[in-house]
Amino acid sequence: MKKTVKKPVLAVGPFHPLQEEMEFFQLTLDGEIVTDIDVRISYNHRGIEKISETLQFDQVPFLVSRICGICSASHPLAYVNAVEEIAGVKAPERAQYVRTIIAELERIHSHVLWVGLAGHFIGYDTVFMWAWKYREPVLDLLEAITGNRNNYGNVKVGGCREDIPDELKPRILKDMDTLEKKIEMLTKAVLDDPVLHARLKGVGILSNADAIRYAVTGPTARGSGVDIDVRRDDPYAAYAELDWKVIVQPEGDVFAKAVVRLLETLESVKIVRQAVRKLPDGPIAVEVREIPPGQGCGHGEAPRGETFHYVRSDGGNRPVRHKIRAPSYVNVPSFRASCIGQHVADVTITLAAVDPCYSCTERVAVVDQNNKFVHDYDSLLKLSREKTAKLRKEFGLPGIKMEDLEIG
């Protein structure tokens, strides 16, 4: 007679309690050990690939910079790489340097953000406070250059929209010096901490073979000994003219990924410093009038890994197809390789170690078929209120008593 055993399934999500994003992990457990993992995404679709087909070539960078606030330099950069390939244009040299500086400032603030979050996830809030404090001046620099802390909207086909003014150069260099010291301190604090060694080493290992099979990218791949980096392998912007190195760690565990990100941040500081010093004179954009028929593959190294854009043009003023692959889209499925067999307590940090970004992962979906809003602000508000009223009735939740307050 066959005997069936029920195994508990631990639901994490759909609103992740720690990462505060919409994703749904279902962990099948055998005691404390994870035996299977199922990931559900797509709670946050915006239909960006489809919307892109309705926009003109020079409007698309604004759209793709909104794929993800943090990677809002990388996506437009990969997109313009693809379109410039179709059109056979090359942005002026100064624009290449400006693009490099913004992309690296983005990498710095993204990696530092991750270090802070990773500290927070394992209950080391000092790291969280430090990291986010040191990240702040980087966002201020980005605001000074582009006008925005995120969603810079600086890259366009044929060049850049805003230049880096000369009077800003000393401030960037000074901030980089300060930041470098702080990141070095943070790196040493993390790398020398025996508790972190005990907590993160040997946890959530993604083997080199699995990293290749799951086609992972960025620090997730480099932490598993896969020596890839688009900035070096297929150079764009000004990376080929600057001196920096690719950080690779062979271990594949969470600690290795932390080491890769921390050391990469220091490399980024080096890149920014060189690029500011070597910033050539000249225009920051060339005029691009028409995009001929053709297809282009543009990619760039976003903080989380390679972001890839495929664009096809039929000679009109809009792309006929625009495919976007953000790095988390290939990094997240690797959880099947890194989490199964782990203790349930280690899964949280293993899942966080690829620095998953759900807004990146979920860019394809559907605008309403007849181009109508299914819900507008008012109807969403109404739905939300109805739901709250229903819950209150079902579970007897207390209402919030509001009193009139006299002012003045």
Added chain:
Amino acid sequence: MNQQELKDKLSQIEDKLIAVEQPTENRIYLLCESENAYAANKFLFEEVPLRFIIATGIDGDGCFEILYHYAYDQLGFVVTLRAFIRDRENPAVESIAPFLPGAEWIEREIHDILGIDFRNHPNLKRLILADDWPEGVYPLRKEVKK
């Protein structure tokens, strides 16, 4: 491998291809019919070997296309296998996920948005469409309005 050696290696699957295009120095497009896509992909991923980037599904002129993008990082090449699916009524192609788990999600996604059947896919359930999205409506097909 240098550029010539890479091209020589790729020419080993010449019999499975319709044409080879190289619009710019480090971008290669290999054109094939969907029947040969599985064997060609297996060769590119396991024999060359190339790094899988992603696949793109397109509702093209009179047929569906699936573009399998690979990278050869040592040279900075992007090699794209462009497979044509001529049957618009029952579009199908062999899944590459059994040997390339990194392609599992994108095949599910293309199945969602273009309605292409990936034969022998380990888990071809919905990935990106909502649960209440109607069956048989594929949002990236041309007949669906923008």
